[in-house]
Amino acid sequence: MRTVIKWLLRITLALVLAAIVVGVWKREEIKRLMAVNSLFSEEKIVHNFSHMDEAFLTAPLPRGNGPTWELPYGAGFDLPDGTDEWVDERAVTSLLVMQNGEVRFEEYYLGTGADDRRISWSVAKSYLSALFGILLSEGVITSLDDPVVQYAPQLKGSAYDGATIRNVLNMASGVTFDEDYLDPNSDINRMGRIVALGGELDDFAASLNESFAPPGETYQYVSIDTHVLGMVIRGATGRSVTDLLTEKIIQPLGLEHDGYYVTDGAGVAFVLGGLNFTTRDFARFGQMILQNGVHNGQQLVPADWIAVSTAASSPTKPGKIGYGYQWWIPVGAEDGEFMARGVYGQYIYFDQARDVLIVTTGADRRFRDPGVSEENIEMFRSIARSL
Template sequence: MRTLGKWLGRILLSLLLAAAVIGVWKREEITRLWAVNSLFSEERIVGNFSHMDAAFLTAPLPRGDGPVSPLPEGEPARLPDDTEGWIKARTLTSLLVMKDGTIRYEDYFLGTRPDDRRISWSIAKSYLSALFGVLLDEGAIESLGDPVTRYAPELTGSAYDGASIRNVLTMASGVTFDEDIMDPNSDINRMGRIIALGGTLDDFTASFVERFSAPGAVWKYVSIDTHVVGLVIRGATGRSVTELLAEKIIAPLGQEQDAYYLTDGAGVAFVLGGLNLTTRDYARFGQMILQNGDYNGQQVIPADWVAASTAPTAPTAPGKDGYGYLWWSPEGGVASEFMGRGAYGQYLYIDQARNVVIVATAADRTFREDGINDDNIAMFRRIADGL
């Protein structure tokens, strides 16, 4: 019995040592996986959204060597009387309102700071749209009608084989992808775990083989379509999206701070939602878009691309918000009104007719409930009306 006990003891010690070695070897992956699983918890979500680089792989987007572009302050705005209640109800972390190129309101909430670099979530898609427009104008990409496999041949044989660039820009690829962020087993959450464990988004994207419709026939919000846009950009230029965005979009804006992308294990940018910038730097981008791509006397993005990309050309259902090339058009709005929008209450709202840009960042765990998006847009419109 004593010999058996010694043998069992040695086995147990070996297992404990093996577990310890694996724990050290995989410490970063385990930490990131834990971060994904607790990312949206009530007690951590606000801090997480301002410090995503503490838990995930990242790549820097340098602001460049130019001076910081000024954001002058105008006369303080009188906001609607119920703004304070709306801010609390929607768990806002920052709100910045610009009119005629001047800041009329700016404040930060729930312990966040002006220098926090905040996760964009799907506002990042609108940044990628801007970059795509520059590259199209430069001739790196020939046509929106080109099949995505022309620039991303690794998608040959996948569900994206036969889809055009226009199809993925407008979320009309027809690819079957579960976007339910509340379901831990959905495709969007599987993607999050792949990032956490150092997997590759390119392989993940190429693994989809089913469609629910022919490309171009039906609109359905499928975030993975935006990764395909990134694949096209990389295939067409031979450069990373991180490098290109920093050079062609970030540097001309005179940002206050470097930005950064979340990345997968291969260093590929999480282009569909992984940008992190300060609230003021989101406002600089929004002001450039409002000015039809012009900023500080430089045409950063072609004006015709701003018009084309923000127009609601996707085959969305009647009576619903419209969609362009990775930009939203609020239902019941006008041509001059559009926005970038991200999960948990991130908004970059632009009204060219009123010359208004509004940035709202949030940690709103109720953002998917019926009517909340409509209420937020109504508040932005009321703020714009009162300036």
């Protein structure tokens, strides 16, 4: 009996030691997974969205040594009736309004501040679109009608085999991908766990093998499409998106603070939603786009690309919000009205006719409730028209 007890004790001790070793070895992965599992919880979401580097691997986007693009303050104005209630209901964390290149309103909420580097979520897709336009104009990428596998051969045999770059830019790849943020077993949440645990998104994209429609036929928002665009860029240039975005957009803009990308385990940028900048630095990018790609006398993004990429070219359903090349176009949009949009209330809204730019960040856990998106757009329109 004593021999059996000693044997059991030894086995138990060995298991405990093994658990300790694994816990130490995988400590960072376990910590990130726990952070991801509570990323959107009511009590943590505001903090988490300003500290994504606590949950994920990251890569720096240095502002460089150039002068800061000063954003002058213009005259203040009264926000439209109902704005305060909207800010509360939508859990807005920052609101910045610019007109004619001047800041007309700037405020931070829910304990956040001007120096918080906030997660962009899908606003990042529009940054990638701008970079794509630059590379297309440089001839690095030959045509939007090239198949994506020409630049990303790892995707041969996957559901992306047969899709063109244009299809993917339009979110019309036809690839089956579950984007339900509220379902823990959805593809989008499974992808988030892969990133948190240091997996590689290239492998994840290549593993997708089901389609629901032929490429180019049907619009369906599929975030992994944007990762595929990143694969195309990396394949065409032999460089990382992080380095290219820094060189061609971030440093020429004269940002106030360094930014960073969330990355996967291979250091590949989470281009579909992983940018982190201050609200004012999001505004600097937005103001450059509002000015048709020009900043400080330099054409950073081709004006013709901004025009074509912000036009509603995707095969969306009639009467529904339009989509271009990684940009959103509201229903009934006036000329020059478009936006970048991310889940939980991240927006860069453009009204070129009025020379108005609006940037918001948020932690709105009800962002998918019926009518919320339309309510946000009408609030932006109301603000723009009140100036």
